[in-house]
Amino acid sequence: xxxxxxxxxxxxxxxxxxxxxxxxxxxxxxxxxxxxxxxxxxxxxxxxxxxxxxxxxxxxxxxxxxxxxxxxxxxxxxxxxxxxxxxxxxxxxxxxxxxxxxxxxxxxxxxxxxxxxxxxxxxxxxxxxxxxxxxxxxxxxxxxxxxxxxxxxxxxxxxxxxxxxxxxxxxxxxxxxxxxxxxxxxxxxxxxxxxxxxxxxxxxxxxxxxxxxxxxxxxxxxxxxxxxxxxxxxxxxxxxxxxxxxxxx
Amino acid sequence: xxxxxxxxxxxxxxxxxxxxxxxxxxxxxxxxxxxxxxxxxxxxxxxxxxxxxxxxxxxxxxxxxxxxxxxxxxxxxxxxxxxxxxxxxxxxxxxxxxxxxxxxxxxxxxxxxxxxxxxxxxxxxxxxxxxxxxxxxxxxxxxxxxxxxxxxxxxxxxxxxxxxxxxxxxxxxxxxxxxxxxxxxxxx
Numbered sequence: 204x205x206x207x208x209x210x211x212x213x214x215x216x217x218x219x220x221x222x223x224x225x226x227x228x229x230x231x232x233x234x235x236x237x238x239x240x241x242x243x244x245x246x247x248x249x250x251x252x253x254x255x256x257x258x259x260x261x262x263x264x265x266x267x268x269x270x271x272x273x274x275x276x277x278x279x280x281x282x283x284x285x286x287x288x289x290x291x292x293x294x295x296x297x298x299x300x301x302x303x304x305x306x307x308x309x310x311x312x313x314x315x316x317x318x319x320x321x322x323x324x325x326x327x328x329x330x331x332x333x334x335x336x337x338x339x340x341x342x343x344x345x346x347x348x349x350x351x352x353x354x355x356x357x358x359x360x361x362x363x364x365x366x367x368x369x370x371x372x373x374x375x376x377x378x379x380x381x382x383x384x385x386x387x388x389x390x391x392x393x394x395x396x397x398x399x400x401x402x403x404x405x406x407x408x409x410x411x412x413x414x415x416x417x418x419x420x421x422x423x424x425x426x427x428x429x430x431x432x433x434x435x436x437x438x439x440x441x442x443x444x445x446x447x448x449x450x451x452x
Numbered sequence: 453x454x455x456x457x458x459x460x461x462x463x464x465x466x467x468x469x470x471x472x473x474x475x476x477x478x479x480x481x482x483x484x485x486x487x488x489x490x491x492x493x494x495x496x497x498x499x500x501x502x503x504x505x506x507x508x509x510x511x512x513x514x515x516x517x518x519x520x521x522x523x524x525x526x527x528x529x530x531x532x533x534x535x536x537x538x539x540x541x542x543x544x545x546x547x548x549x550x551x552x553x554x555x556x557x558x559x560x561x562x563x564x565x566x567x568x569x570x571x572x573x574x575x576x577x578x579x580x581x582x583x584x585x586x587x588x589x590x591x592x593x594x595x596x597x598x599x600x601x602x603x604x605x606x607x608x609x610x611x612x613x614x615x616x617x618x619x620x621x622x623x624x625x626x627x628x629x630x631x632x633x634x635x636x637x638x639x640x
Contacts, residue, residue: 212481216490226489233487234494241502248510253517255524261517268514288507296502315481317488321495383482 208390212314212383233318236310240300267295271437278441282448289329290444293322294437301382301429305422313432314382316375323375326440334447344450374439381432385425392418602638610634 216229247267251260271291275283297313304311312318334342346363347356395414399407481487610630617625 209480214481214484214487214491220490220493223489223493226486228493229490230494231487231490233491234498237494237498241498241505244502245505245510248506248514251514253513253520255521257517264510264514265518268511268518288503288511291511292499292503292506295506296499315487315491316483317491318495321492322499325499379482 208387208394211310211386211390214315232310233312233315236300236303236312239303240296240312243299243303244295267291271295274434274438275441278438279445279448283441283444286329286440286444290437290440293326293440294433297322297378297436298430298433301433302426304382304386305425305429311382311386313378314386316379319375319379320371322378322436323371326374326443327371330443330447333444334450337447338450342447342450345446370443374436374443378432378436381428385421385428389418389421389425392421606631606634606638609638 213232215232216227217232217235218230220228220230222228247260248264251264252258254261257265268291271294272284272287275287275290279286300312303309304314334345346360346367348359348363351359392414396411396418399411399414401407403410610627613634614625614627614630617623617630
């Protein structure tokens with residue numbers, strides 16, 4: 204029995220949609236799980252009823268709503284509510300696809316750098332375009348912190364500009380690396396159980412209890428990470444948007 | 453690695469290898485640039501779809517439900533406050549009504565007691581006057597009786613004195629002098 208912890212990340216085209224240049228655009232397993240995430244979110248938000256006294260599903264929908272809304276209000280202020288649909292979509296999309304991806308034999312959309320980079324660049328350009336459109340040249344004040352002595356200002360500005368442009372990199376790699384590493388670790392430990400059993404027989408199956416326990420513990424951790432990374436992505440989006448809304452701070 | 457995929461996945465993996473243009477030799481899937489275009493296109497399609505659903509349908513619906521609940525709770529609280537105020541006002545009215553009724557009852561009690569007292573006084577006074585009148589009449593009767601009795605006594609005394617004098621002296625005394633003597637002795 205051969206264990207391949209990378210196999211789960213393979214992109215497999217299900218059918219071809221068309222061509223752009225010499226690229227083949229295919230509907231892949233990744234596309235399928237994006238569709239699944241969108242479907243689950245739509246079902247949760249739209250099919251949960253709107254009773255005066257909410258049921259379970261409606262409570263989940265309302266808790267998600269309140270959670271994202273309060274996150275935006277506390278980090279970007281009331282003006283940040285303009286971006287509520289965007290941040291809610293980002294948070295729910297990442298959270299649901301992460302949670303779906305943790306189910307065995309499924310695919311994790313956010314374990315691909317190109318997807319997280321796409322989302323991070325969406326946030327980056329939203330911040331940049333909205334910031335300049337709303338504040339004009341004042342937007343660039345975010346690169347000039349208050350109370351910095353003149354002689355170090357060029358250095359500080361250089362670091363600020365650099366960190367601004369590195370934001371999408373850290374923003375996307377954080378999510379991608381967390382999901383990738385978590386899934387590889389899970390696969391390695393789970394595979395270890397089977398490997399011990401198949402190669403050592405009865406002793407191996409008994410000995411496999413230890414990696415199994417670790418797998419279970421890691422699985423619990425991964426559920427937390429799946430939610431937490433979605434939250435981190437959303438709250439960083441709020442913080443970046445706050446720069447665009449209030450560049451003076 | 454590529455061989456094991458091919459064995460496990462069959463036609464799908466085969467198609468994949470074709471799409472990759474054949475450089476799938478142990479590559480790390482997230483860094484296989486040939487899949488980027490497909491993934492970006494599907495991400496764009498599904499994220500835009502999600503954004504439209506969220507902003508046009510989901511958030512207005514859930515936000516509306518939350519707001520409706522908030523309004524309902526606030527309305528109910530206002531209504532409860534209104535009813536409470538109303539009941540407090542009713543209680544206050546009842547208490548003031550009770551107090552005024554009590555004071556009125558007291559006033560009526562006082563009045564009737566005063567009236568009864570006054571009537572009793574008047575009756576007593578009338579009775580006393582009546583009694584006094586009767587007493588005075590009785591005294592008058594007594595006095596007149598006494599005067600009559602006294603005048604009778606005088607006549608009797610004068611007669612007796614005349615007879616005594618006649619018996620003693622054998623002379624019938626002059627009536628005038630007898631009367632004068634009797635008056636003098638009565639006065640004395």
